[in-house]
Amino acid sequence: MRNTDEYPISTTEEREAVVATAGAAPEEDWVIVTRGLKREYDMGGEVVRALRGVDLAIRRNEYVAIMGPSGSGKSTLMNLIGCLDTPNDGEYWLNGQLVSAMSDDQLARVRNKEIGFVFQTFNLLPRATALHNVELPLVYAGVPGEERRRRAEEALERVQLGARMLHKPNELSGGQRQRVAIARALVNRPSILLADEPTGNLDSTTSEEIMKVFEELADQGQTVIMVTHEPDIAAHARRVIVLRDGVIASDDKRSAFTQKVGL
Amino acid sequence: MSIRAGVTNLKEGVGIAFDAMRANKVRAALTVMGVAVGVFVVVAMSAAVHGINASVAKDLESAGPTSFYVYKRPISMMNACDGTDETCPWRRNPPLTVRESEAIGRLPTIEAVTAHSATGEKVRYKDRQLSQVGIDAYTANWTEVDGGDIYPGRSFTSQEAQAAARVIILNENASKALFGDSDPLDKLVDINGQPFQVIGIYHYTASFLGKPGSAQSGDSPTGIIPLETGRRHLQMSMRWVDFTVKPRSDVKQAEAIDDVTATLRAMRGLRPSQENNFAVTTQDRLLEVYNGFFGTFFVILIAISAVGVLVGGVGVVAIMMISVTERTREIGVRKALGATRWTILWQFLVEAVTLTGVGAATGFIIGAGITALIRALTPIPAEIPGSAIMAAILGSVVTGIVFGIVPAFRAARLDPVIALRYE
Secondary structure, eight states, X not given: OOOGGGSOOOOHHXXXXXXXXXXXXXXXXXXXEEEEEEEEEEETTEEEEEEEEEEEEEETTOEEEEEOOTTSSHHHHHHHHTTSSOOSEEEEEEXXXXXXXXXXXXXXXXXXXXXXXXXXXOOOOTTSOHHHHHHHHHHHHTOOHHHHHHHHHHHHHHXXXXXXXXXXXXXXOHHHHHHHHHHHHHTTXXXXXXXXXXXXXXXXXXXXXXXXXXXXXXXTTOEEEEEOSOHHHHTTSSEEEEEETTEEEEEEEHHHHHHHHTO | OOHHHHHHHHHHHHHHHHHHHHHTXXXXXXXXXXXXXXXXXXXXXXXXXXXXXXXXXXXXXXXXXXXXXXXXXXXXSSOOOOSSTTTOGGGGOOOOOHHHHHHHHTSTTEEEEEEEEEEEEEEEETTXXXXXXXXXXXXXXXXXXXXXXXXXXXXXXXXXXXXXXXEEEEEHHHHHHHHTTSOOTTOEEEETTEXXXXXXXXEOOOOTTOSTTOSSOTTSOEEEEEHHHHHHHSOOOOTTOEEEEEEXXXXXXXXXHHHHHHXXXXXXXXXXXXXXXXXXXXXXXXXXXXXXXHHHHHHXXXXXXXXXXXXXXXXXXXXXXXXXXXXXXXXXXXXXXXXXXXXXXXXXHHHHHXXXXXXXXXXXXXXXXXXXXXXXXXXXXXXXXXXXXXXXHHHHHHHHHHHXXXXXXXXXXXXXXXXXXXX
């Protein structure tokens, strides 16, 4: 594993400066900025405060892991970052847009353009070929057929699946399926790649393989955000945020994190 | 949603629908069946009714568009007469006579008129016998109000008509049956023990209902003789004579009808307070009677097919609800990848319409097959009208949308976070 300090990641001071001014649009370099992000659920009359005010700043081309035990709010934070859910309070700026104020359909467009999802269970459409699965975000973006196909093929070649484009998910191994999902996430050239437990359903060899793909993408300049509960997976990222009880408990460089958890 | 994105999503939706149908063949077949039954009934029956109407219209047209008919009683498809004066006030109407038709023929507004009566007889030539031949008996100038052709041969002359000559014009069907390929002209056929000379072959493709007032339906064996011949030699009753009246081409139909009515009333000595004791019937009125009859028929069929479509529609709701539930996760994924609520709604509506569309297509193919069978096996010249095709397409789309909208809304409203967690 390379030394973390080779990679340019934001400093605590820089992040605090960005988060400080409520309502101000962050500079272009900051792909994600949240200010006092809160999310509460009403569970049969009882209010569950899943996020209690999260201030988060992520710069372009950072490779960040979000960790935390179950109930820490990491899934809620992931859903908010992924624009699948809206906060009860606070701001969320994604790539210069205030998405916390957007309607459902505006959010759908933001998800399509700005976010590439990678899920624990891959979530490929079972009856569609790898190629068609990868084309799907482009279908919703209204990209015409020929260009769609070309771009989907490129994305699949990028994850070394050029030879298996016409296979259906059940004809592919777990690692291959996750690579199809990664190709699908990348095909629309999103601002962030958002991975939710991407190795949760994979054996350790395949997990390493997928982590290598993430590493390469980060090297190529892709912003990667990965939610995981496994410290050894989180240790692949260059910055690790730990959530606890709905707030950020720590936000460290990889070296500091690995030292803390004793990896 | 731009038009291009809409079309792209349309293809996506149709593709998904076919995938879903392949995955659940039996379920899809049951769903499709209801719609198919509805469409098939509409198509086959409207083809039959359309065919009937077209040929009836053709029959009427052949007599000349402004021609009209005079009957002893008003025409109707359903006759509810039970012998009393209330249900059939025409019961005491005197029969129409040849003398009256001649008087009508002399009117300046009238080009031609023929008096007609009909019966059925056995006709024999050597060892061949037809047990039921429709005999239409006309006065001499019948060819002027009839749409048929006579070749080879000729019609009877007015001398022959007056002299009650035993001459007959056979239609193709009767001629074929009696003479096969040999020449029928000038041969003698036997009717009721009397020799009739064949003088012509009549060509006319009438509707299977036949011309108004004729004894037999269009294509069945028919013979045409002078009215006086029928009266004298075949003892034909003259109680049900009818007239076909053709006004001059420069005369309005209403004017001609007024003239005919006035002439008949005068000849019958009716006072102004008395009602007509005869009935003038125009082609429009005849068409109305036909249409009224088949209209009722049609309404019943529409009701049957509506039930079919309703059953299909309920099936669509069921299959779509299942489809939405089964694919909750997939909907979540699609939303995560950027599908808007409208896109999802559209996708599921397209799926529902594809289902009903396949049903309509199936029903249409079966309907077309039945139509071909009707045409081949019955005298009804069934033909699928363009409006039935439109109705089938439109009906299936509307059914798909109406019954697909609730499941589609459910899918569109799914919260992506919950949908993605769905097991």
